Amino acid sequence: MKIRVEITKEPLMAREAGRADGGIGAVVEFAGIVRRDEDGASISALHYEAYEAMAKTEMERIVGELAARFSCQAVEVVHRIGRVPVGEASITVRIEAKHRAEAFSLLTEFMNRLKQDVPIWKKVGE
Amino acid sequence: MRVLFFAQVREATRVAEGELDVADVDASALWNALLQRWPTLAAHRENTRLARNGSYAARDEIFRAGDEVALLPPVSGG
Numbered sequence: 001m002k003i004r005v006e007i008t009k010e011p012l013m014a015r016e017a018g019r020a021d022g023g024i025g026a027v028v029e030f031a032g033i034v035r036r037d038e039d040g041a042s043i044s045a046l047h048y049e050a051y052e053a054m055a056k057t058e059m060e061r062i063v064g065e066l067a068a069r070f071s072c073q074a075v076e077v078v079h080r081i082g083r084v085p086v087g088e089a090s091i092t093v094r095i096e097a098k099h100r101a102e103a104f105s106l107l108t109e110f111m112n113r114l115k116q117d118v119p120i121w122k123k124v125g126e
Numbered sequence: 127m128r129v130l131f132f133a134q135v136r137e138a139t140r141v142a143e144g145e146l147d148v149a150d151v152d153a154s155a156l157w158n159a160l161l162q163r164w165p166t167l168a169a170h171r172e173n174t175r176l177a178r179n180g181s182y183a184a185r186d187e188i189f190r191a192g193d194e195v196a197l198l199p200p201v202s203g204g
């Protein structure tokens with residue numbers, strides 16, 4: 001395990017710079033990364049396919065449902081399809097919320113629902 | 127109706143989509159027509175969900191002539 005702890009006077013997360021409204025207390029960013037080890041085998045990449053139109057509306061529907069339970073200001077989801085090599089991200093999720101607890105809860109619940117209901121499939125590839 | 131196949135189901139039919147000449151059928155009758163046309167789907171019937179026009183079909187859904195139907199094996203995104 002690699003540990004790095006630092007204290008700085010410089011701004012963090014350049015993307016947040018200039019945020020004027022002051023209403024966001026937490027930004028949670030998640031990336032799902034393709035691991036080398038898949039079901040005990042060593043792989044070089046995963047191939048993802050999607051029923052794209054439905055996958056998009058299902059993800060929007062799930063986020064909409066969860067947003068009613070967990071108060072968040074913004075949610076961005078990007079799922080990659082096609083060949084995704086080991087070490088690269090297959091999905092990124094970014095959540096802005098007033099408080100971190102809602103953002104973490106929404107993220108966890110979203111990923112669970114994605115894996116149940118969103119028509120995207122992966123398989124081991126070259 | 128237009129029928130779309132994905133993942134393991136597409137590998138079973140060896141086509142990504144096909145036309146099926148049925149109208150106003152429930153899921154059970156639709157499956158009968160699907161299996162008649164693509165018998166290799168039989169192994170997937172148990173765990174394949176149906177979507178109609180981009181949404182999961184309800185238990186009592188009726189499938190119409192102009193629909194886009196999709197056969198969705200267990201998903202594995204993320």
